[in-house]
Amino acid sequence: MVMVEAEIGKKNRSWKRWRWVLGAVVAVLVATAVSSRHSPKKISLFFNDHNSCTCSKDSRKYTGMVEDCCCDYETVDSINAEVLHPLLQELVTTPFFRYFKVCNNESKRKVKIENQELPKSEHFRYLESIITTAEEIDVNVVHRIKAGWLKWRCASGVKLWCDCPFWPEDGMCRLRDCSVCECPETEFPEIFKKPPRGLPSDDLVCQEGKPQATVDRTLDSKAFRGWMEVDNPWTNDDETDNSEMTYVNLQLNPERYTGYAGPSARRIWDAVYSENCPKYSSGEICQEKKVLYKLISGLHSSISIHIAADYLLDESTNLWGKNLELMHDRVLRYPDRVRNLYFTFLFVLRAVTKAADYLEQAEYDTGNHAEDLKAQSMMRQLLYNPKLQAACPLPFDEAKLWQGQSEPELKQQIQKQFRNISALMDCVGCEKCRLWGKLQVLGLGTALKILFSVNDQNYPDQILHLQRNEVIALVNLLNRLSESVKLVNEMGSSTENIMGGLVSKATAQEISSWRRIWDSLIGLRLVKLPL
Numbered sequence: 067m068v069m070v071e072a073e074i075g076k077k078n079r080s081w082k083r084w085r086w087v088l089g090a091v092v093a094v095l096v097a098t099a100v101s102s103r104h105s106p107k108k109i110s111l112f113f114n115d116h117n118s119c120t121c122s123k124d125s126r127k128y129t130g131m132v133e134d135c136c137c138d139y140e141t142v143d144s145i146n147a148e149v150l151h152p153l154l155q156e157l158v159t160t161p162f163f164r165y166f167k168v169c170n171n172e173s174k175r176k177v178k179i180e181n182q183e184l185p186k187s188e189h190f191r192y193l194e195s196i197i198t199t200a201e202e203i204d205v206n207v208v209h210r211i212k213a214g215w216l217k218w219r220c221a222s223g224v225k226l227w228c229d230c231p232f233w234p235e236d237g238m239c240r241l242r243d244c245s246v247c248e249c250p251e252t253e254f255p256e257i258f259k260k261p262p263r264g265l266p267s268d269d270l271v272c273q274e275g276k277p278q279a280t281v282d283r284t285l286d287s288k289a290f291r292g293w294m295e296v297d298n299p300w301t302n303d304d305e306t307d308n309s310e311m312t313y314v315n316l317q318l319n320p321e322r323y324t325g326y327a328g329p330s331a332r333r334i335w336d337a338v339y340s341e342n343c344p345k346y347s348s349g350e351i352c353q354e355k356k357v358l359y360k361l362i363s364g365l366h367s368s369i370s371i372h373i374a375a376d377y378l379l380d381e382s383t384n385l386w387g388k389n390l391e392l393m394h395d396r397v398l399r400y401p402d403r404v405r406n407l408y409f410t411f412l413f414v415l416r417a418v419t420k421a422a423d424y425l426e427q428a429e430y431d432t433g434n435h436a437e438d439l440k441a442q443s444m445m446r447q448l449l450y451n452p453k454l455q456a457a458c459p460l461p462f463d464e465a466k467l468w469q470g471q472s473e474p475e476l477k478q479q480i481q482k483q484f485r486n487i488s489a490l491m492d493c494v495g496c497e498k499c500r501l502w503g504k505l506q507v508l509g510l511g512t513a514l515k516i517l518f519s520v521n522d523q524n525y526p527d528q529i530l531h532l533q534r535n536e537v538i539a540l541v542n543l544l545n546r547l548s549e550s551v552k553l554v555n556e557m558g559s560s561t562e563n564i565m566g567g568l569v570s571k572a573t574a575q576e577i578s579s580w581r582r583i584w585d586s587l588i589g590l591r592l593v594k595l596p597l
């Protein structure tokens with residue numbers, strides 16, 4: 067009996083010791099996991115579980131048809147590298163494509179403070195005096211004043227500002243790089259300032275969707291296509307008020323890292339996805355909703371790729387370069403984000419080639435004859451490229467969509483959602499991000515208009531009309547997507563190798579830490595190794 071009790075006591079003591087060891091091990095595990103989560107350079111202990119090499123390697127080999135498209139990944143990569151990318155890179159440098167019209171109502175904005183209307187210039191002088199008594203003023207006005215103050219301090223002379231219709235926008239730019247450099251009046255093409263040919267100059271406001279806009283279509287659809295302002299049911303921008311518009315040179319304002327992040331940026335993306343294009347579930351059968359989600363996700367991937375490809379690596383020395391870790395973390399390690407990028411690229415490419423007749427005949431007139439001829443000729447090379455036509459004749463087949471019974475209501479619903487996304491771009495709190503956000507969403511809206519709102523069997527009377535800014539946005543968007551696809555193709559494997567190296571390095575470090583912990587436990591005689 068005594069012997070049995072002694073045996074049980076021994077087992078209890080040994081169990082208690084093991085429990086202690088187990089507790090210590092769990093504590094160390096948790097601490098390691100927490101510390102690696104908070105340290106961006108470290109790879110989490112659980113990284114391998116979720117991204118095991120075997121599983122991710124296979125899924126990252128993008129082969130076969132791009133989902134819902136009519137062209138495979140390999141062909142997209144080769145035709146992009148060989149034809150599209152070089153052509154587009156040059157095309158967007160021509161004067162016609164490098165100037166983009168943006169809203170410039172900053173100078174005319176009046177800020178209402180205590181029932182007083184102040185012009186913007188006076189508003190800043192008044193600002194400091196009232197900011198202390200802020201509680202007494204309507205909270206929205208205070209938000210806006212603070213936003214204006216931040217923006218003003220961040221980049222003096224900010225002008226690219228249209229009102230955010232959803233909430234007081236908080237102008238969260240961190241770097242000077244988030245501001246946009248506008249063109250002086252003398253720089254942008256004289257012809258851009260003129261009203262469209264054939265229309266009386268004081269009729270500009272009346273053109274949008276109004277009877278006056280019905281230009282002679284026979285003439286229009288044959289040889290000459292003047293640029294005119296016609297409504298796009300997919301976008302939110304009203305560009306008819308030309309006095310409030312100005313031009314920016316896109317070549318001087320590249321899309322790249324700006325430091326715009328945190329709650330302001332997060333709020334935009336959250337609103338875009340949760341309110342306007344929620345991720346479809348695997349059982350979702352509505353193709354059109356899937357398309358909207360994939361277009362936005364593809365655009366988001368492209369923006370992230372550009373941020374990572376042109377990143378401020380060292381602020382103190384102003385060193386810019388590629389941030390492969392960021393590219394991997396935001397896009398490459400999510401196969402669906404990469405797939406959506408390819409999808410968006412093919413969708414926009416299809417829109418451009420579908421509008422070939424229109425784009426071929428359009429006027430690329432900026433007053434610089436040689437450059438305009440070059441733009442026209444490159445446009446033709448893009449639209450009728452034999453290699454592209456042979457390799458990928460129909461990048462995306464829009465005829466498969468909008469076949470259901472509830473088509474008109476569904477189209478209206480999706481148009482409304484896209485218009486909301488378009489309006490949300492005015493809430494982007496950093497100028498340069500807003501410029502590119504607005505341009506690319508306008509480009510997507512133009513692609514949607516080309517594919518779904520004209521020359522459709524359901525709308526036989528609709529003839530394609532594009533605004534100059536829509537064409538500029540469409541082509542620049544295609545160029546951005548083409549760059550992203552090229553970067554993903556080139557960087558994909560090297561980034562994976564580097565990240566793979568980091569994982570193995572981190573794993574090796576972690577193994578050696580574990581060995582030290584293990585050795586100490588043995589040293590403390592808390593663990594007994596079997597003989």
Ligand SMILES: Cc1cc2nc3c(=O)[nH]c(=O)nc-3n(C[C@H](O)[C@H](O)[C@H](O)COP(=O)(O)OP(=O)(O)OC[C@H]3O[C@@H](n4cnc5c(N)ncnc54)[C@H](O)[C@@H]3O)c2cc1C
Pocket residue numbers: 321322323324325326327328331332334335362363364366367368369370373396403491494498499500502503
């Ligand atoms: C319109 C717009 C333009 C911007 N332009 C720039 C710019 O030019 N330069 C710059 O430095 N910053 C820009 N930003 C900010 C940038 O996009 C990020 O928001 C910021 O860098 C913070 O990144 P994040 O890691 O928090 O993730 P975010 O990119 O903000 O993503 C937020 C969430 O969306 C989801 N998500 C991310 N990518 C995808 C995807 N491809 N598909 C589906 N879901 C996804 C994820 O759940 C993620 O957590 C822009 C933001 C917006 C809204």
